[in-house]
Amino acid sequence: KAGVTQTPRYLIKTRGQQVTLSCSPISGHRSVSWYQQTPGQGLQFLFEYFSETQRNKGNFPGRFSGRQFSNSRSEMNVSTLELGDSALYLCASSLDFGFQGQGANGYTFGSGTRLTVV
Amino acid sequence: GESVGLHLPTLSVQEGDNSIINCAYSNSASDYFIWYKQESGKGPQFIIDIRSNMDKRQGQRVTVLLNKTVKHLSLQIAATQPGDSAVYFCAENPWAGNMLTFGGGTRLMVKP
Numbered sequence: 001k002a003g004v005t006q007t008p009r010y011l012i013k014t015r016g017q018q019v020t021l022s023c024s025p026i027s028g029h030r031s032v033s034w035y036q037q038t039p040g041q042g043l044q045f046l047f048e049y050f051s052e053t054q055r056n057k058g059n060f061p062g063r064f065s066g067r068q069f070s071n072s073r074s075e076m077n078v079s080t081l082e083l084g085d086s087a088l089y090l091c092a093s094s095l096d097f098g099f100q101g102q103g104a105n106g107y108t109f110g111s112g113t114r115l116t117v118v
Numbered sequence: 119g120e121s122v123g124l125h126l127p128t129l130s131v132q133e134g135d136n137s138i139i140n141c142a143y144s145n146s147a148s149d150y151f152i153w154y155k156q157e158s159g160k161g162p163q164f165i166i167d168i169r170s171n172m173d174k175r176q177g178q179r180v181t182v183l184l185n186k187t188v189k190h191l192s193l194q195i196a197a198t199q200p201g202d203s204a205v206y207f208c209a210e211n212p213w214a215g216n217m218l219t220f221g222g223g224t225r226l227m228v229k230p
Contacts, residue, residue: 004161031216039125043162043207043220056215090161094216107216109161 002026004093004110012116018079021113025072025093029108031055032074034066037088037112046089049074050096081117088112126205128225137195137228141208141221146189148210152218153182153193157204165193165206195226203228 005024013019025032033056034046045058049068066076072093078085094107131137143151149170154162168175168182168191175182181194191208205225209218 033217035220042222043209043218045217045219048216050216056217058217092161107164107218109163111159111161 004091004108006089006091006110006113008113009111010114010116012118013081015081015083015117017081018077019081019115020075020077021089021115023074023076023091023093023110025074025091026108029093029095029106030072031094031096032068032072033092033094033107034074034076035090035092036060037090038086043090046076078115083117086115086117088114126223126225128227130227130229131198133198133200133228133230135198137193137198137202137226139193139195139206139224139226141191141193141224143189143191143208143210143221144219145210145212146186148212148219150211151182151184151191152209152211153180153191154207154209154220155202155204156207156223162207198226198228200228200230202226 007022023032031050033048035043036046037043046060047054047066048056052068063079068074090109090112092107092109152167153165155165156162166177166180166182168184173184179196183192205223207223208221212219
């Protein structure tokens with residue numbers, strides 16, 4: 001069973017540009033969540049998509065957006081990149097809603113996309 | 119490899135010893151907690167979880183303890199091995215939604 005696939009693995013962008021990252025969930029998983037990981041702020045929740053709809057959102061500016069397609073693949077976009085956006089962006093997929101039923105065993109992270117803004 | 123935290127607290131233990139990693143969580147309403155292990159270049163990997171109606175749960179070589187009174191979690195690893203070297207995060211599910219709030223992480227280094 002294939003895991004969560006994130007592409008690309010590494011990306012270098014210039015300030016002011018925009019970037020799109022992709023996440024392919026485990027087959028059958030309908031929820032995709034995105035996290036930003038930095039040395040200073042740690043792991044922070046960006047947003048979650050389920051059935052092509054944004055269901056939850058973290059505390060990030062509007063420059064961070066995402067979408068989900070009918071096959072559950074998700075993309076996140078960051079516009080007008082800033083140096084502080086340099087981070088490891090992780091996505092996690094799961095079957096359905098919440099941890100109360102399935103537990104964290106069903107919540108699987110990809111290896112991330114390392115974004116460097118110069 | 120990729121650094122997940124340049125200034126993480128570090129726990130250094132001898133191979134074969136037991137390790138205890140501590141975490142303070144933030145939301146007294148959280149009722150589900152998870153420990154993750156993150157190796158260089160990889161995403162967080164599930165280790166063990168615990169619900170708030172329990173104070174202890176054991177897995178294979180790992181035990182999680184939950185103290186709701188002081189909002190504290192600990193992860194105990196028995197007979198620590200070099201392969202246990204990684205960064206360990208606690209995470210809480212602050213409500214019934216599909217998201218996690220992570221702690222700052224602890225780097226575990228195992229000396230052979």
